[in-house]
Amino acid sequence: MTMTGAAVAGGRGEIARTSLRRRIESHPFSWLLPVALLLGVFYLYPIIDVFRLAFTNASLRGGEEHYTVDSIRALIANPILLDILWTTFVFTAGSVIGQQLFGLGIAVLVMRGERRRLYGMTALRTLVLVAWVIPGIANGLIWQMLFSEAPFGAINSVLRMMHVQPVAWLSDPNIAMVSSIISNVWRGTAFSMIVFYAALKAIDTTLYEAASVDGANGWQRFRFITLPQMRPAILVNSILITIATLNTFDAIISLTGGGPGRATEVLSLYTFNTVFRNLDLAGGSVLSVLMLVISLVLAVGYASMMPRREANE
Amino acid sequence: MRRKFRVALLATVATLVAGAASAQDLIAKDRVGPADAPKTLSFRLTGDGPGNTLPDIAEGYQKLFVDFIQKHPGWQIKLERMSDNIGQEQARMLEQTKSGTGPDCAAVDSFVLALFMNAGVLKPLNEYFTQAEIDDLFPFVREGITGKDGKIYAWWWDTDLRVLYRNKDIVADAPQTWDELKAAAIASKDKGMEGVLVNGGRWEGTTFDWLANFWAQGGKLVDDSGKPIFAEGENREKFLKAVNYFKDLVDSGAAPKRIATIVNYDEFNAAAAAGSTALFIGGNWQLAQLKSTLEPEEFAKWTFSAIPGPTKDQRSTGTGGWTIGAFSSDPEKVAMCAGIAKEIYSGAGNALQQQLPTSKALFDKYDVFKSDANKAFAAALVDGQARPGVPIYPEISNQIQVMMGDVLTGAKTPEAALDAANAAVQAAYARL
Structure with missing residues (x-):
């Protein structure tokens, strides 16, 4: 083949590739199909089935299944639901606030340490991340040992050594909620720390330099530069960890089992109990739909806060 | 003479080694019996089995299972171990058996047995146990496994109090x-x-x-x-x-x-x-x-x-205690399941784990249940009450x-x- 021939062939190849790209771009269905199938089978179908089951009397006990709105009616009439929603709100709000505060605090600490080139900052970051990778069940068991009210319980033993009255960490309904929040904050703080650490890294350092020239002190720099610059990260993080906390049940089931009484029974755990203890598949499906709606509202809020692509991009 | 003795010794050792190897081949973590056996029974079990965390108990069950499978050539048992979250496991198994995807045979916790019986997923086991064996069961046990039609739908092999x-x-x-x-x-x-x-x-x-x-x-x-x-x-x-x-x-x-x-x-x-x-x-x-x-x-x-x-x-x-029930529609598999309940768990399994048997005859049969403690437990069973x-x-x-x-x-x-x-x-x- 001559040089001219090769160039012509290359040109034809280029034209063919461009044509294929155009065809794919104009017909996205074909290349979206595999992922659509995957999402449809593993995500969409279960959701649709949960919606369907919510409109039935389905039970793991057996019996004929038929369509009804009785399960939805039973949920609305259930006096326990309001208590469960309140417990869920307290647990979620406490966890989200705690994770944000500690996450921000640790991220700022790590940033300051890095700026001053202190040793051990990487170790500190890794240490915080360790809690994040621990499975929820293990997290619950760890804190159950720490909060144990037996004479040999870890935290209470330390308190006794310090001549401080032991605390009813898990047997007092109010303190049990606080204990659950503490364990969840301990586990979830790392995620907030990572988000905030990335956001802090992105802040233009000239802003701080300018503020220093203007005579701003540390608090003023944090209040008027750091916080406003991190606002989008804080908002997005709030929604992400709210959704994650709403779905938390493994850490609670292993720490308190939802007790004492129903003191720490959050919506996700109540849903689990409805299906696997009461064997009420329809009731559990209605609760799952409720959880989905709450998460969807939060997800829509998250989407609205995401930076939008400009039309001319 | 010496040569004959050597040959005999060699043959004995070879036989023993072959036997041991063969027994080892018959049991794996998730299987009992030859891997290429034409007939398969899936058996979902708790820690009461070859996978027990205590080595002595595990070894004892391995022997019981191997002995059992050797009496039933052509079969292999697929072992499916439940997690410790028994409530969730039993609920999941109920759903699976209802939809026809459950195991052929399984351990069913006595307190949820009624749910399985009412769901109509268990197969009757009367033909595999004599009336005398059924009559010898403690009353709360017999009532627990008997359906509305008078048939027994599981074999309750151990109890506790x-x-x-x-x-x-x-x-x-x-x-x-x-x-x-x-x-x-x-x-x-x-x-x-x-x-x-x-x-x-x-x-x-x-x-x-x-x-x-x-x-x-x-x-x-x-x-x-x-x-x-x-x-x-x-x-x-x-x-x-x-x-x-x-x-x-x-x-x-x-x-x-x-x-x-x-x-x-x-x-x-x-x-x-x-x-x-x-x-x-x-x-x-x-x-x-x-x-x-x-x-x-x-x-x-x-x-x-x-x-x-x-x-x-x-x-x-x-x-309380555990039962074994059959879910398969294949009569041969139901028979194997009843065999597991009868030959491995009821009696031999009780004695191995010192778990209280469910009939007086078995209390009398095994020496381990003649200890003062087990006699006292047996006496206390008089006041026993099962959950409805x-x-x-x-x-x-x-x-x-x-x-x-x-x-x-x-x-x-x-x-x-x-x-x-x-x-x-x-x-x-x-x-x-």
């Missing part, structure tokens, strides 16, 4: 009544103990252990049709009396408040090992656990007696757990907690 454990050095005499237990527990606090320990958290053990106090008064959870009646008439009084008994134990300091958090029998073993309690209500199987946990001289201080009742003559104890085999029981249990937490922590009065529990149970019953 709850007793009061005590440290004789601290509590010399066995408390016979509720008042005596309260007094003994308070007295034990003077010796540095934390009082009597019982289950009180959100789990089945709380309901089951406490129900002995309700049953001892003759209380009934459900009527003959399975309708919940525990909050009606005399039952309500008996129920409240039993709840107030536990509340009084906590309010008086005879039991620590932390019992509202106890969701595991192991907590009692830990407290006994730490020397922080002299009294607890636990399962019969804990005697062996205490023996392996405590130093011999410490273990010698521990003994057990029947759970105290409101009076000396009013006694009861909850009895009705579909609403799991919800009753769930509500009793919630109620107990609310009452023990003072969040609700016993009356208000009972009314809330009853309202929730009746609502669930209406939806059955």
